[in-house]
Amino acid sequence: MVGDVVGKPGLKAVREFVPKLRTELKLDLVIANGENTANGIGMTPDTVQDLYGSGVDVITSGNHAWSKREIIPYPESELPLIRPMNYPPGVPGHGYTFCKGALVVNIMGRVFMPSVDDPFRALDGLLEEVGHRTKVVIVDAHTEATSEIGALGWYFDGRVSAVLGTHTHIGTTDGRVLPKGTAFISDIGMAGPRDSVIGNVPEDVLKRFMTQLYSPLGVADGPVIFSSVLLDIDANTGKAKSIQRIDREAP
Numbered sequence: 001m002v003g004d005v006v007g008k009p010g011l012k013a014v015r016e017f018v019p020k021l022r023t024e025l026k027l028d029l030v031i032a033n034g035e036n037t038a039n040g041i042g043m044t045p046d047t048v049q050d051l052y053g054s055g056v057d058v059i060t061s062g063n064h065a066w067s068k069r070e071i072i073p074y075p076e077s078e079l080p081l082i083r084p085m086n087y088p089p090g091v092p093g094h095g096y097t098f099c100k101g102a103l104v105v106n107i108m109g110r111v112f113m114p115s116v117d118d119p120f121r122a123l124d125g126l127l128e129e130v131g132h133r134t135k136v137v138i139v140d141a142h143t144e145a146t147s148e149i150g151a152l153g154w155y156f157d158g159r160v161s162a163v164l165g166t167h168t169h170i171g172t173t174d175g176r177v178l179p180k181g182t183a184f185i186s187d188i189g190m191a192g193p194r195d196s197v198i199g200n201v202p203e204d205v206l207k208r209f210m211t212q213l214y215s216p217l218g219v220a221d222g223p224v225i226f227s228s229v230l231l232d233i234d235a236n237t238g239k240a241k242s243i244q245r246i247d248r249e250a251p
C-alpha cells in the first residue's frame, strides 16, 4: 500500500515505482490513498485514472475525498474507489470494496479531524455485516493523531489483517505485526515532492503559519519520494506475517 499520493509529483512517483515493484515483489494487490492527487487537494476522474493506469488496484481516500466536486459521481459506480466509511449517512460513495479476495476498508479518525462517526464502532459494524466474506481485511485508517491510530490498531488486532495509517504524509518507523496478527503502522507516508511541507511549497506554508492569514498552498516540485509498505498476509487465516517499509526516491 502506498500512502497519500500528492499532486503531479506523487502521480509521477507512483508511475515510476508501482509497475517495477509489482514485478519485483510479485504483488497481488496494490492500494494507494488518492485524496491529494488533484493538485494536492481531492481527486478528479483524470487523477484516479492515472493511478489505475499505473497499476493501482484500489484507491482509498480521506477528509479530502470530495474536495473536487467532479469526482463525486465516481464512487457511486463500481470503481474500486472508496472514502472513509464513518462519514455520516447520506454522504456519497462507499467505505469499503472487495478486490482480489481482500476486503479493503477506509475509516477516518476524529482527533484533529472532521467530526465523523465513531471509527471503532463503525468498523465493528462492518466486520459483523460483511466480515464473513473474506479473511483478508486491509484497513486504511486516515488519522492525524498517533494515539488514535495506535488505539485502532490494538482494538482491531486479530480481527483484521492490517491497520495502516494515512493522512499525515509523514512515514513512521513503528511498522510491526501486533500480537494477534494485525500488521500496523502509524503512517505510511506520502508519494510526493521531497522538498516540501507535507507536499506543499515551504514558503506557502510558512506564510500561513507566520501571518495566520489564508494563502493558497501550491504543490512543491523537484525530487520525489515514494512511501509504501509491503504486507505479507496468509490468505487462509487473514493473519499478517510481516510488514516492511518500501521507500524510494527519484530525481
Ligand SMILES: [Fe+2]
Residues within 6 Å of the ligand: 004, 035, 036, 062, 167, 168, 169
Ligand atoms: Fe492527505
Ligand SMILES: [Fe+2]
Residues within 6 Å of the ligand: 035, 062, 063, 064, 142, 166, 167, 168
Ligand atoms: Fe487527509
